[in-house]
Amino acid sequence: MTAKIGAAKIIGLVTLGVILSAALCAAQGSCPWVNAATVVDAPDSTVSDIQTSVADAGNLCTFRYRKSDGLYNVQIAVHAAAGDGHETAADEAQCKSAKMPLPHIANEAVLCSTGAHRERVIGRVRDKIFIVNVDARIEHGSTDTEKSLGAMATLIAGQVAGNLF
Amino acid sequence: MRLLPTARHFTSIYAAAAWIAPILMVSAIFSQTAAPNGGDQASPAATHLQQPDQTYSDAIRGTYDFRFGDDRPFAPSNAQLQSGEFLRPGAFPDAEYCAHCHQEAYHQWRQALHSNAFRTPFYRTSVNILIRTKGIEFSRHCDSCHNPIGTLSGALTQNSQVNRKFDDDGVTCMVCHSIQALKSTAGNGSYVMGVPSVMVDENGNRIPGEVPYDEIMNHTDRHVRAVMQSFYRTPQFCAACHKANLPEQLNDFKFISAFSTYDEWQNSKFSHQNPLTFYGGDFKTCQNCHMKRAPITLQDYGAKNGTLASHSWVAGNTAVPFYYGLDEQLKKTLAFLESGEYLNVDIFGLKQKNSDKVVGPLGSVPVDVEPDAQLDAYVVIQNKNIGHSLIPEVRDLYQAWVEFNVTDASGREIYHSGFLNPDGSLDARAHSFTSMPVNGDGEFVDNHKVWTIRAAAFDNTIQAGRSVLIRYRFHVPKDVKGPISLTAKVNYQHFRKSYLDNVFGKDHPSYPVALLASRTRTLNIGANGPAPPDPGDNQDWMRWNNLGIAYLDAFQYAEAVDAFGEVVRLRPDYADAYTNIALTEIQWEKYDSARASIQKALDLNPDNARALYYSALLERRASYISAELADLQEVVQQYPQSRDARRELGIAYYRQGDYEHATQQFEALQAIDPDDLTAHYNLSILYHRMGKIKEAQEQQALFVTEKINSDARTLAQHFLVDHPAVSMESVPWHIHSDSPADSDTSSPLPAGAVIGGGSYQ
Numbered sequence: 001m002t003a004k005i006g007a008a009k010i011i012g013l014v015t016l017g018v019i020l021s022a023a024l025c026a027a028q029g030s031c032p033w034v035n036a037a038t039v040v041d042a043p044d045s046t047v048s049d050i051q052t053s054v055a056d057a058g059n060l061c062t063f064r065y066r067k068s069d070g071l072y073n074v075q076i077a078v079h080a081a082a083g084d085g086h087e088t089a090a091d092e093a094q095c096k097s098a099k100m101p102l103p104h105i106a107n108e109a110v111l112c113s114t115g116a117h118r119e120r121v122i123g124r125v126r127d128k129i130f131i132v133n134v135d136a137r138i139e140h141g142s143t144d145t146e147k148s149l150g151a152m153a154t155l156i157a158g159q160v161a162g163n164l165f
Numbered sequence: 166m167r168l169l170p171t172a173r174h175f176t177s178i179y180a181a182a183a184w185i186a187p188i189l190m191v192s193a194i195f196s197q198t199a200a201p202n203g204g205d206q207a208s209p210a211a212t213h214l215q216q217p218d219q220t221y222s223d224a225i226r227g228t229y230d231f232r233f234g235d236d237r238p239f240a241p242s243n244a245q246l247q248s249g250e251f252l253r254p255g256a257f258p259d260a261e262y263c264a265h266c267h268q269e270a271y272h273q274w275r276q277a278l279h280s281n282a283f284r285t286p287f288y289r290t291s292v293n294i295l296i297r298t299k300g301i302e303f304s305r306h307c308d309s310c311h312n313p314i315g316t317l318s319g320a321l322t323q324n325s326q327v328n329r330k331f332d333d334d335g336v337t338c339m340v341c342h343s344i345q346a347l348k349s350t351a352g353n354g355s356y357v358m359g360v361p362s363v364m365v366d367e368n369g370n371r372i373p374g375e376v377p378y379d380e381i382m383n384h385t386d387r388h389v390r391a392v393m394q395s396f397y398r399t400p401q402f403c404a405a406c407h408k409a410n411l412p413e414q415l416n417d418f419k420f421i422s423a424f425s426t427y428d429e430w431q432n433s434k435f436s437h438q439n440p441l442t443f444y445g446g447d448f449k450t451c452q453n454c455h456m457k458r459a460p461i462t463l464q465d466y467g468a469k470n471g472t473l474a475s476h477s478w479v480a481g482n483t484a485v486p487f488y489y490g491l492d493e494q495l496k497k498t499l500a501f502l503e504s505g506e507y508l509n510v511d512i513f514g515l516k517q518k519n520s521d522k523v524v525g526p527l528g529s530v531p532v533d534v535e536p537d538a539q540l541d542a543y544v545v546i547q548n549k550n551i552g553h554s555l556i557p558e559v560r561d562l563y564q565a566w567v568e569f570n571v572t573d574a575s576g577r578e579i580y581h582s583g584f585l586n587p588d589g590s591l592d593a594r595a596h597s598f599t600s601m602p603v604n605g606d607g608e609f610v611d612n613h614k615v616w617t618i619r620a621a622a623f624d625n626t627i628q629a630g631r632s633v634l635i636r637y638r639f640h641v642p643k644d645v646k647g648p649i650s651l652t653a654k655v656n657y658q659h660f661r662k663s664y665l666d667n668v669f670g671k672d673h674p675s676y677p678v679a680l681l682a683s684r685t686r687t688l689n690i691g692a693n694g695p696a697p698p699d700p701g702d703n704q705d706w707m708r709w710n711n712l713g714i715a716y717l718d719a720f721q722y723a724e725a726v727d728a729f730g731e732v733v734r735l736r737p738d739y740a741d742a743y744t745n746i747a748l749t750e751i752q753w754e755k756y757d758s759a760r761a762s763i764q765k766a767l768d769l770n771p772d773n774a775r776a777l778y779y780s781a782l783l784e785r786r787a788s789y790i791s792a793e794l795a796d797l798q799e800v801v802q803q804y805p806q807s808r809d810a811r812r813e814l815g816i817a818y819y820r821q822g823d824y825e826h827a828t829q830q831f832e833a834l835q836a837i838d839p840d841d842l843t844a845h846y847n848l849s850i851l852y853h854r855m856g857k858i859k860e861a862q863e864q865q866a867l868f869v870t871e872k873i874n875s876d877a878r879t880l881a882q883h884f885l886v887d888h889p890a891v892s893m894e895s896v897p898w899h900i901h902s903d904s905p906a907d908s909d910t911s912s913p914l915p916a917g918a919v920i921g922g923g924s925y926q
Contacts, residue, residue: 037327041330103488103490104490
């Protein structure tokens with residue numbers, strides 16, 4: 001049993017190492033708000049096929065990767081607030097669940113679900129609006145997927161807001 | 166089943182399969198995995214490791230910016246790793262792991278400032294400016310204490326790929342409990358971090374990372390040996406982070422002292438290390454006030470007799486618990502601040518217009534209040550029982566101030582100073598215990614951009630055990646309806662509004678204001694006889710003594726001598742009263758009368774170290790060298806940690822040509838305070854005389870960088886000239902009044918004279 005575990009761990013490590021190093025090479029610059037390691041934050045999973053893209057001078061970051069249970073897509077968007085007090089209305093309108101306040105993250109920050117396996121955090125830091133979308137195409141679903149996706153979105157949002165402050 | 170290896174497995178895997186190391190290094194950087202919390206982990210007996218994860222460290226080294234030198238990876242901080250190898254974040258067992266057995270400590274920690282040391286918007290706003298303007302490497306100066314795992318894991322470098330999940334946890338259990346040594350009391354993270362371990366093996370070797378809980382429960386002694394050090398209970402431990410300076414590496418300028426809470430404690434009555442305090446008291450450490458034992462409500466194996474040393478570290482910060490909605494911590498903090506134990510507010514006396522006489526102490530002497538009179542109220546604030554200054558750290562961000570108001574019986578407000586404006590900002594003419602740092606252009610450094618600070622326009626505080634006098638001038642209306650009430654309060658707020666605006670923009674709620682202390686006196690219109698004191702009032706001799714201390718610190722020597730003279734009248738047996746007169750006269754350069762006063766003190770108490778110290782200064786003046794030496798030797802004998810006694814004894818030896826003993830004293834002084842300028846200066850000369858050229862040059866360089874910036878006063882003046890509304894606060898004594906014409910100071914000292922503080926110099 002111990003040997004099997006060890007072998008699995010070696011395979012897992014090699015896979016992760018190859019994939020992540022490849023992802024590093026493929027990244028188009030660094031996302032200024034959060035790094036790939038924190039987005040993936042996968043101590044218990046194999047992660048593969050990470051793709052990072054950064055556009056709009058760092059204001060749009062996308063991380064795509066595969067975990068053991070499916071494909072993940074994390075998108076972070078940052079833009080200037082219009083100053084009319086309704087900056088997040090359109091983004092919040094897409095929420096299909098109750099909006100859970102995240103006052104410890106940023107001004108007016110909320111977490112909501114925008115669909116099956118789709119979690120979103122919207123918040124504001126001074127004159128910047130940020131949106132974190134976590135979208136998972138779950139192939140081997142578990143009962144707490146939504147909960148963990150929400151926690152994941154919150155963790156990433158905390159990093160984004162922290163760097164925006 | 167976990168598919169990623171544990172910290173222990175990483176090493177063994179790499180040893181067996183070196184060919185995949187380059188790939189695995191990337192994995193190691195990304196992964197934060199520590200050993201599992203239980204169940205499927207290997208036995209610690211089979212996984213003893215004394216070394217950190219070398220592969221991880223090597224990988225970090227490959228991309229890390231050693232901007233400040235290979236030998237100082239964490240500069241501009243003083244943090245150091247015992248092994249010299251970067252620690253993987255997962256090497257620190259996280260707080261949840263500790264919580265399994267220490268639920269109470271975890272619960273407290275999660276709400277405390279230590280766990281929120283990094284993530285708060287208040288901190289991030291400041292450190293992000295540093296990162297954006299100078300680079301993330303410079304943030305090691307701050308994060309060595311605010312985010313030690315981020316610092317020691319090598320995450321603070323450009324394009325780091327270290328998982329930053331730990332950001333939310335700030336200073337974790339295993340950060341403090343893995344520190345193996347202290348470098349000095351220089352602060353700036355002057356700790357030596359060992360490999361985090363919760364157990365030692367049977368030979369005392371540290372076992373890295375997590376181990377099964379049953380192993381700990383079976384060998385609690387070995388757990389204690391791994392996570393506890395005797396120095397954790399000392400103030401020196403706190404000094405590692407609760408003292409800070411701005412080194413040249415950070416500001417490209419020179420050393421500037423930032424805050425020195427440890428030094429303030431060491432100079433306070435609570436340390437029993439300073440013979441020169443005005444009052445005595447029981448020995449207390451930082452931990453005695455900020456980690457008081459309290460009954461537990463949750464299970465905790467660290468509890469003794471049902472109590473645990475508090476891991477809430479309740480102190481002054483109300484903003485963080487307010488922001489996060491940590492109601493328990495906020496309640497504890499407000500209760501701590503508002504306990505009434507720390508300050509004394511004394512509306513001491515009244516002075517009529519065109520009179521030099523202050524009528525006081527109020528309540529003990531008769532006083533007349535007439536309609537249409539102009540009165541000056543003399544309010545004395547005593548830092549009675551804080552083991553450091555008010556405000557001790559970053560007093561450019563927080564604000565404590567005096568609110569003074571006078572109302573008549575109809576509720577009409579006659580005078581009000583120190584109010585909060587409707588927008589939350591503080592009355593610009595309030596007396597505040599803050600500092601105002603300025604940059605090289607003489608402009609206020611509003612955003613805590615500490616690396617731009619070049620001087621302090623003013624730095625008002627009350628050091629431990631000392632007092633300040635604040636004067637308020639008001640006019641009693643002709644139609645006043647008596648009696649009138651005079652109320653003085655000391656308020657405290659994290660943070661000042663302009664800093665909150667910097668953090669959040671202008672649309673943030675009002676942050677809590679704590680009432681530290683207050684006193685109200687009600688006076689009839691007409692004659693007032695003596696009135697019984699409130700329970701919290703000082704006795705009259707102490708009221709006079711505090712007034713004398715306040716006069717002394719405001720350079721009003723004649724008034725100070727008079728006030729101390731009243732103490733002598735009330736307590737002729739009190740030796741310190743004579744010493745207080747003497748030390749005032751020494752500063753006033755009236756040495757003959759000082760000698761008479763100090764002799765009276767010594768007649769009452771021949772071995773009194775405080776009197777002997779000032780006696781020695783007078784003997785030096787009179788060239789009684791042997792007496793001077795003998796007295797100072799006695800003071801050092803009684804108080805070996807006294808900076809002042811060590812300094813003066815060193816000078817005494819030096820003047821005698823006894824360079825060896827002089828050197829010993831200055832080295833001892835430097836051991837107490839690594840940044841003592843006198844020690845640097847004299848040691849540079851002494852070492853040079855001894856032929857120790859390298860050591861002399863080091864001391865000379867330290868003196869040059871640590872001495873006060875010669876441009877500081879000029880920069881402060883530039884600011885004060887441009888900001889007359891606040892310039893009054895920089896003058897040692899001044900009058901607060903609604904009438905601008907009355908706000909002129911009679912102080913002969915220049916604006917910008919630092920009277921109580923010492924930060925940002």
